[in-house]
Amino acid sequence: MTKFPFPILLFHPNPRTISPLRKAHYSPNKPNPATPSVLSPVAATNLIKSLCAQGSPALARRMFDEMPERDVVAWTAMISGYASNGRHEDAWATFRQMTADGVGPNEYTVSSVLTSCKGLGWRRGGAVVHAVAVRRGVDRGTYVENALLDVYASCGGGSDDDGMDEARKAFEEMAERTAVSWTTMVAGYTHRGDGYAGVLVFRRMVQEGAELNPFTCSIAIRACASIGSLTLGKQLHVMVEKSGHGFNLPVANSLVDMYCRCMSLAEARRYFNEMPQRDLITWNAMIAGLQRYNSQEALQLFLEIGSEDLQPNCFTFTSILSACADLAVLHCGQQVHGAIVRRGFTGNLQMANALVDMYAKCGSIADSREIFSEMNQKDLISWTSMMIGYGINGYGKEAMDLFDEMINLGIQPDHVVFMVVISACSHAGLVDEGLKYFDAMRTGYDIPPNSEVYGCVIDLLGRAGRLMEAYELIKEMTFEADESIWGALLGASRMHNNVGLGRLAAQKIMDLKPEETKTYVLLSNIYAAGSEWGEFAETRRLLRGMGSKKEAGMSWIEVRNKVCSFVAGDRSNPYVDLVYEILEMLVQHMTEVECDYNSDGLLHDLEEVT
DNA sequence: GTAGGGTTAG
Numbered sequence: 001m002t003k004f005p006f007p008i009l010l011f012h013p014n015p016r017t018i019s020p021l022r023k024a025h026y027s028p029n030k031p032n033p034a035t036p037s038v039l040s041p042v043a044a045t046n047l048i049k050s051l052c053a054q055g056s057p058a059l060a061r062r063m064f065d066e067m068p069e070r071d072v073v074a075w076t077a078m079i080s081g082y083a084s085n086g087r088h089e090d091a092w093a094t095f096r097q098m099t100a101d102g103v104g105p106n107e108y109t110v111s112s113v114l115t116s117c118k119g120l121g122w123r124r125g126g127a128v129v130h131a132v133a134v135r136r137g138v139d140r141g142t143y144v145e146n147a148l149l150d151v152y153a154s155c156g157g158g159s160d161d162d163g164m165d166e167a168r169k170a171f172e173e174m175a176e177r178t179a180v181s182w183t184t185m186v187a188g189y190t191h192r193g194d195g196y197a198g199v200l201v202f203r204r205m206v207q208e209g210a211e212l213n214p215f216t217c218s219i220a221i222r223a224c225a226s227i228g229s230l231t232l233g234k235q236l237h238v239m240v241e242k243s244g245h246g247f248n249l250p251v252a253n254s255l256v257d258m259y260c261r262c263m264s265l266a267e268a269r270r271y272f273n274e275m276p277q278r279d280l281i282t283w284n285a286m287i288a289g290l291q292r293y294n295s296q297e298a299l300q301l302f303l304e305i306g307s308e309d310l311q312p313n314c315f316t317f318t319s320i321l322s323a324c325a326d327l328a329v330l331h332c333g334q335q336v337h338g339a340i341v342r343r344g345f346t347g348n349l350q351m352a353n354a355l356v357d358m359y360a361k362c363g364s365i366a367d368s369r370e371i372f373s374e375m376n377q378k379d380l381i382s383w384t385s386m387m388i389g390y391g392i393n394g395y396g397k398e399a400m401d402l403f404d405e406m407i408n409l410g411i412q413p414d415h416v417v418f419m420v421v422i423s424a425c426s427h428a429g430l431v432d433e434g435l436k437y438f439d440a441m442r443t444g445y446d447i448p449p450n451s452e453v454y455g456c457v458i459d460l461l462g463r464a465g466r467l468m469e470a471y472e473l474i475k476e477m478t479f480e481a482d483e484s485i486w487g488a489l490l491g492a493s494r495m496h497n498n499v500g501l502g503r504l505a506a507q508k509i510m511d512l513k514p515e516e517t518k519t520y521v522l523l524s525n526i527y528a529a530g531s532e533w534g535e536f537a538e539t540r541r542l543l544r545g546m547g548s549k550k551e552a553g554m555s556w557i558e559v560r561n562k563v564c565s566f567v568a569g570d571r572s573n574p575y576v577d578l579v580y581e582i583l584e585m586l587v588q589h590m591t592e593v594e595c596d597y598n599s600d601g602l603l604h605d606l607e608e609v610t
Numbered sequence: 611g612t613a614g615g616g617t618t619a620g
Binding site (some may be wrong): 045048049072073074075076077079080081083106107108109110111112114115118141142143144145146147148149150178179180181182183184186187213214215216217218219221222248249250251252253254255256257279280281282283284285286287288289291313314315316317318319321322348349350351352353354355356357379380381382383384385386387388416417420 | 614618619
């Protein structure tokens with residue numbers, strides 16, 4: 001790439017108008033500034049382009065400002081230079097100056113400034129440009145039409161309008177649809193979460209015989225990943241391999257991501273290993289994919305990232321922090337935090353959210369709060385993460401205070417944050433407070449509770465022993481209760497040994513999910529606690545007939561950077577006798593300090609896994 | 611002088 005050719009030549013021979021930039025390059029030995037050579041407008045425009053291509057739009061702007069006359073080509077070079085450097089505000093401002101100066105935009109100007117409207121997510125700006133283009137008769141042509149389509153497809157319309165109707169209309173009216181037009185439509189649907197519509201557009205594209213290129217392949221795979229269809233994903237994979245784009249990096253990266261999202265980790269890993277070359281995005285997709293199912297393996301792969309001379313970035317660290325949170329390995333999380341600080345990545349919002357989450361889930365609530373408090377930018381997820389942290393650590397009151405603080409700052413809550421604060425109340429036994437939030441959600445904020453929220457409220461009432469209220473609430477629901485809601489009632493019935501409701505809830509779950517063995521275990525425990533031995537034996541008989549065991553309970557702690565796991569009923573540890581002796585001591589101690597220790601359930605569950 | 615793609619958090 002050519003370097004900027006200093007000294008800059010002059011347009012105006014008047015030394016009084018010499019800019020600071022040019023002054024810096026004058027010296028007594030250089031030619032007299034009053035008689036410099038003059039760049040032609042074409043040469044100046046080329047210089048502007050070259051400066052922008054080198055990532056110096058500011059320098060280009062000084063050149064531009066010193067041009068005695070600026071034609072539409074110069075203006076467009078400046079606008080497009082800003083756009084390609086991500087300076088969309090400046091591109092827009094320059095477009096406005098241009099029209100104010102009476103210079104009419106052409107097709108090139110229109111497509112460039114539309115790119116910036118998209119970059120700003122600003123649909124209305126796009127519509128203004130559209131109107132100007134129509135007035136000047138430059139609203140036709142592949143480039144302009146595709147750029148317009150992209151603004152409509154990429155920026156939402158308004159509260160009830162996702163903007164795709166208008167995009168679709170523009171798309172159908174196009175004289176000629178290129179691969180770019182098709183890609184834009186598939187991407188528009190996919191980014192809105194309508195991967196199914198995206199796949200349909202892609203299918204139509206193939207049917208109409210449009211040629212596949214890496215862009216269309218990768219977005220089509222992404223559409224497929226978003227709906228989690230492995231069958232469709234595999235078909236696409238075959239199609240992509242046939243078209244010869246199988247190992248194009250963005251395409252291959254989408255494939256890795258697709259296999260992960262379709263829960264086919266082995267295939268993702270196989271493809272990952274087969275790839276002739278990988279970049280950081282490949283690694284990040286694979287690590288994030290593993291993290292969703294097996295945090296331990298995600299950490300392992302993370303350690304191998306250096307073998308390809310790659311440096312982890314914010315995406316990598318965010319996934320790895322989730323893995324640490326999931327495994328509750330505080331030391332590991334602290335080391336990752338250190339690596340993040342050393343690399344100066346601390347300003348990233350998503351990663352700070354992951355840090356808040358990690359410290360909270362590793363039980364270090366003070367560190368979590370410190371990160372949260374020091375964030376100079378917070379979104380709803382930051383607040384939610386902090387509230388979850390308080391909730392799981394038993395700080396119900398703090399979660400409530402944080403919720404109120406958030407509301408006072410004018411932040412709009414969603415159903416997730418309501419669920420979290422209600423759940424925090426539930427774990428802290430703050431029943432009436434939890435119900436207050438549930439009421440505020442429905443009446444004050446008009447957010448219809450989904451089944452997860454109902455599950456939380458049932459749990460809240462159930463833990464407190466208000467089982468009939470919980471049952472009444474289920475009956476009031478406008479939709480059919482699913483197994484998680486009945487599960488919450490069943491758990492509460494077990495906790496308070498309510499045979500009648502327990503039997504009813506269990507029956508509902510058995511209808512909805514007959515293969516769920518946990519239901520039988522819980523129900524039999526309720527019968528045992530109620531001394532209904534006939535029913536107990538019958539439930540156990542059914543359970544044995546199902547031929548599968550309840551998954552063994554497991555917990556783990558981290559000691560000196562190693563994770564030690566404990567599986568219920570496992571006696572393989574060489575120190576097993578000592579372990580049980582100490583456990584006995586702890587139980588004894590808990591009983592002495594009147595800790596609320598529920599041992600009867602433990603015995604029934606324990607025999608199940610042996 | 612102009613348009614389209616892949617990885618992260620509750």
